Amino acid sequence: MNEDAFWQLIEDCTPTGPDPDADLLAATLTERLARSPLSLVIGFAEQLSWALYRLDRKEYGHNLGEDAFLYTRAVVVAAGRTEFNRVLHDPTAFTPYASDLIWAESLLYTPDQAYKRITGEEWNRDTRYSYESFSNTEGWAD
Numbered sequence: 085m086n087e088d089a090f091w092q093l094i095e096d097c098t099p100t101g102p103d104p105d106a107d108l109l110a111a112t113l114t115e116r117l118a119r120s121p122l123s124l125v126i127g128f129a130e131q132l133s134w135a136l137y138r139l140d141r142k143e144y145g146h147n148l149g150e151d152a153f154l155y156t157r158a159v160v161v162a163a164g165r166t167e168f169n170r171v172l173h174d175p176t177a178f179t180p181y182a183s184d185l186i187w188a189e190s191l192l193y194t195p196d197q198a199y200k201r202i203t204g205e206e207w208n209r210d211t212r213y214s215y216e217s218f219s220n221t222e223g224w225a226d
Contacts, residue, residue: 085127090135091165093128098164106162106188113191117198125202129195129211135161135168136215141223143175148182150217155187157215162188 085093097112117125139157148156159181160171171177192215199207218224 085124085131087131087134090128090131091168094162094164098162103162104186105190106159107190109162110188110190110194113194114197114201117194118201120198122199122202125195125198126209128198129209130213132161132191132195133211133213133215137213137220138172139168139178140215140217140220141175144171144178144182152185152187153217154192154215155189156181156185157217158188158191159186162191 093113093116094109097109097116099108099112101108103109113128117128136154136157139160140153144157145153156178160168160178171181196207196209199205199209213219
């Protein structure tokens with residue numbers, strides 16, 4: 085899955101009503117991915133980790149704890165490509181996300197849940213980029 089397909093899938097699965105913690109988005113994405121080839125699930129996981137990794141930088145940290153920072157970055161991804169790019173190019177645009185304490189933790193489990201539905205097994209996956217907070221050493225360098 086390329087980056088355009090990733091963002092299109094996010095857009096296609098975004099609910100029309102309020103979904104502050106992206107639970108509906110995650111459920112819809114899981115459904116869609118579970119009906120797709122396994123390669124799409126893997127590609128989605130790679131693109132998701134890449135997007136989260138790109139936001140893993142000190143200018144976004146805002147003194148958030150490890151989990152809070154990860155889940156807040158997930159909210160930015162759940163907001164879609166336009167908002168993600170806005171935040172990526174203007175770190176001050178991350179501040180409202182960090183202040184609101186809205187988390188999109190469920191988005192992180194989407195590929196794992198789809199994988200399990202397809203294969204019946206747990207996915208002990210590694211992606212090229214770690215989405216864990218503070219793993220982007222270049223983003224945290226002085």
